[in-house]
Amino acid sequence: MKKPSVFLFTFVVIYLVFLYAPIMLLPLFAFNDSSIIAFPLSGFTMDWFIGLMSEKTLHRALKNSLIIAVTAAVISTCFGILTARAMARHDFIGKRPSFGLIMAPLFLPEIIIGVALLIVLIQLGVSLNIWTVILGHILICTPFSVSILYSAFNNMDRSIEEASLDLGETRFGTFRRVIFPLVKPGVIASILICFTISLDEFVIAFFLTGVEPTLPVYIWAQLRFPSKLPSIMALGFILLLISLILLAVFEYYRRKSEKLIGKS
Amino acid sequence: MASKNMMNEQMHEQMVELSNIRKSFGKLEVVKGIDLNIAKGEFFSLLGPSGCGKTTLLRMIAGLEVPDDGVVVINQQSMNGVDANKRPTNMVFQSYAIFPHLNVGENVAYGLIKQRLPKAELRERVDAMLKMVDLDGYYDRPSYALSGGQRQRVALARALILEPKVLLLDEPLSALDKKLREQMQDELRRIQRTLGITFILVTHDQEEALIMSDRIAVMFDGNIAQLGTPQEIYDKPVSRRVASFIGVMNFLEGKCISKNKTSIVVDVESLGQISFPRDIIPEDTSLDQLCVGFRPEMFTILYNKKDKAENEFSSIVKNVDYYGDMSYYTLSLPNSDKDIMVSMRNTSGRYVYDLGETIRVGWRSSSLLVLN
Numbered sequence: 001m002k003k004p005s006v007f008l009f010t011f012v013v014i015y016l017v018f019l020y021a022p023i024m025l026l027p028l029f030a031f032n033d034s035s036i037i038a039f040p041l042s043g044f045t046m047d048w049f050i051g052l053m054s055e056k057t058l059h060r061a062l063k064n065s066l067i068i069a070v071t072a073a074v075i076s077t078c079f080g081i082l083t084a085r086a087m088a089r090h091d092f093i094g095k096r097p098s099f100g101l102i103m104a105p106l107f108l109p110e111i112i113i114g115v116a117l118l119i120v121l122i123q124l125g126v127s128l129n130i131w132t133v134i135l136g137h138i139l140i141c142t143p144f145s146v147s148i149l150y151s152a153f154n155n156m157d158r159s160i161e162e163a164s165l166d167l168g169e170t171r172f173g174t175f176r177r178v179i180f181p182l183v184k185p186g187v188i189a190s191i192l193i194c195f196t197i198s199l200d201e202f203v204i205a206f207f208l209t210g211v212e213p214t215l216p217v218y219i220w221a222q223l224r225f226p227s228k229l230p231s232i233m234a235l236g237f238i239l240l241l242i243s244l245i246l247l248a249v250f251e252y253y254r255r256k257s258e259k260l261i262g263k264s
Numbered sequence: 265m266a267s268k269n270m271m272n273e274q275m276h277e278q279m280v281e282l283s284n285i286r287k288s289f290g291k292l293e294v295v296k297g298i299d300l301n302i303a304k305g306e307f308f309s310l311l312g313p314s315g316c317g318k319t320t321l322l323r324m325i326a327g328l329e330v331p332d333d334g335v336v337v338i339n340q341q342s343m344n345g346v347d348a349n350k351r352p353t354n355m356v357f358q359s360y361a362i363f364p365h366l367n368v369g370e371n372v373a374y375g376l377i378k379q380r381l382p383k384a385e386l387r388e389r390v391d392a393m394l395k396m397v398d399l400d401g402y403y404d405r406p407s408y409a410l411s412g413g414q415r416q417r418v419a420l421a422r423a424l425i426l427e428p429k430v431l432l433l434d435e436p437l438s439a440l441d442k443k444l445r446e447q448m449q450d451e452l453r454r455i456q457r458t459l460g461i462t463f464i465l466v467t468h469d470q471e472e473a474l475i476m477s478d479r480i481a482v483m484f485d486g487n488i489a490q491l492g493t494p495q496e497i498y499d500k501p502v503s504r505r506v507a508s509f510i511g512v513m514n515f516l517e518g519k520c521i522s523k524n525k526t527s528i529v530v531d532v533e534s535l536g537q538i539s540f541p542r543d544i545i546p547e548d549t550s551l552d553q554l555c556v557g558f559r560p561e562m563f564t565i566l567y568n569k570k571d572k573a574e575n576e577f578s579s580i581v582k583n584v585d586y587y588g589d590m591s592y593y594t595l596s597l598p599n600s601d602k603d604i605m606v607s608m609r610n611t612s613g614r615y616v617y618d619l620g621e622t623i624r625v626g627w628r629s630s631s632l633l634v635l636n
Contacts, residue, residue, distance in 0.1 A: 157359055162361070163355070164363075165347070166354055167349075167354065168375045178363060178365075182364065260365060
């Protein structure tokens with residue numbers, strides 16, 4: 001391998017700084033003993049974090065976000081499993097266009113999706129609530145689920161299912177003993193990524209949320225109050241950590257899935 | 265009376281009986297009305313080029329495909345409506361289909377789990393089967409740590425442990441290198457003889473079919489072109505296509521000059537007029553344009569001046585293919601541009617000719633075959 005050039009090294013450093021420096025401000029001011037977000041730093045405090053524990057509206061928003069994220073993750077993953085299996089195993093008319101349509105939300109701006117769904121829901125006379133947000137999130141999470149699970153199903157040797165049948169197992173037994181164990185890491189990875197996406201998602205939730213805000217929407221609402229800013233920094237930092245942990249676990253399962261399927 | 269008993273006996277000895285089996289995929293008819301009986305304990309091969317329908321036929325016996333027409337009977341029981349998981353057959357897949365999330369022992373035990381045997385007995389049976397396929401002590405080996413040949417033996421063990429009446433093998437050796445393939449050919453033959461199970465093998469490798477089989481069905485385009493023992497197929501191919509698929513064959517044109525009840529006289533390209541007994545000519549052969557063939561080893565090379573043959577001619581060596589134990593000489597026919605191949609075993613001390621040397625070739629009219 002060629003020795004990396006100085007240019008490449010410099011580029012990487014600048015890139016990483018540009019990307020992550022702003023985020024580093026979060027922990028910096030979350031522990032800062034001052035209600036004004038400005039340099040110089042005043043001192044270390046945990047007060048902002050402790051304050052979060054008594055914010056009732058925050059807890060409600062958190063609860064909403066968790067319900068939405070779990071529901072959206074589970075339903076998206078179900079859709080993902082069905083879609084991925086159909087794509088990998090069967091040929092049918094309109095396969096390519098269907099696949100394109102399912103993956104489209106990946107490329108559409110979220111604001112367009114949010115506004116469009118809002119218009120449709122209003123026309124249908126549906127009032128905005130948790131379920132409308134779940135609907136929007138399923139739309140954007142399913143493509144992720146499909147792509148993770150499609151590679152899992154696609155790389156699985158087709159003969160494996162036939163071998164199981166040939167050896168005397170039923171169709172359900174084959175699913176239970178062979179297919180599910182092999183896609184399980186992919187399923188877990190899908191649930192994790194969909195959960196994380198939904199938890200952090202702001203734009204669609206903003207348009208489709210009714211009186212019960214999600215956490216990101218709550219944060220946005222709080223930004224109007226300057227005194228609340230440090231608490232928001234603290235909350236943001238916590239969310240950042242959780243997202244990182246979830247992503248790390250997701251990556252672990254995604255790799256496990258690839259290793260398992262790749263060996264068949 | 266005696267013949268009827270014999271017929272009954274023969275009927276009971278058939279393990280697989282296929283009647284008028286047809287299968288199409290969309291508009292393409294892949295298997296075109298096949299009738300076939302395979303005897304109990306037979307090592308039977310379905311041989312043919314890709315796309316001839318042999319794998320589809322095998323899968324219909326396994327129950328993984330349903331025939332559009334016809335009946336599959338296994339061990340005197342009709343398999344109509346019987347799913348793959350209920351048939352007394354087991355299959356070794358071309359890709360081996362080893363379960364990647366299970367280790368070797370769990371793979372082999374897969375089909376036995378349903379029988380709810382006591383743990384110790386299950387382990388014993390798996391270990392015994394592993395020993396039979398030369399994987400003694402491999403129980404705990406993870407499946408990703410196996411070589412191609414080892415996977416193949418796991419697939420074999422997994423199928424055999426269920427004691428099927430028929431073992432189906434779909435090109436099991438095609439992914440292995442030559443040495444390993446030869447080794448496995450001996451292994452399969454040995455295991456088959458030891459267990460006495462009916463084996464049905466699908467392959468495109470004619471050498472493999474000849475080495476391992478009791479009988480072979482040569483298939484082209486969804487039909488059985490010829491059914492017989494390896495020797496019958498090699499020595500008496502019924503058609504030009506079968507002849508050229510198996511081994512090497514030289515083809516000459518011939519025209520029928522005269523015929524009577526017992527024989528015909530054919531003017532064979534470059535070799536002159538030869539009389540053939542009528543009964544060696546395959547049915548439906550058009551007598552105007554005959555195809556006469558011979559295997560390279562049917563002609564002989566006359567080394568010494570005093571060696572004689574029924575007929576002979578001299579020719580110049582155009583090419584030598586030296587295989588160590590055999591030499592294949594390419595030379596042209598007398599008074600012709602056509603090239604033929606003649607082979608000789610390199611027995612010790614025997615001279616190997618070089619390019620450009622003159623060689624004396626001897627032949628008998630009984631070396632020639634008339635083909636459809």
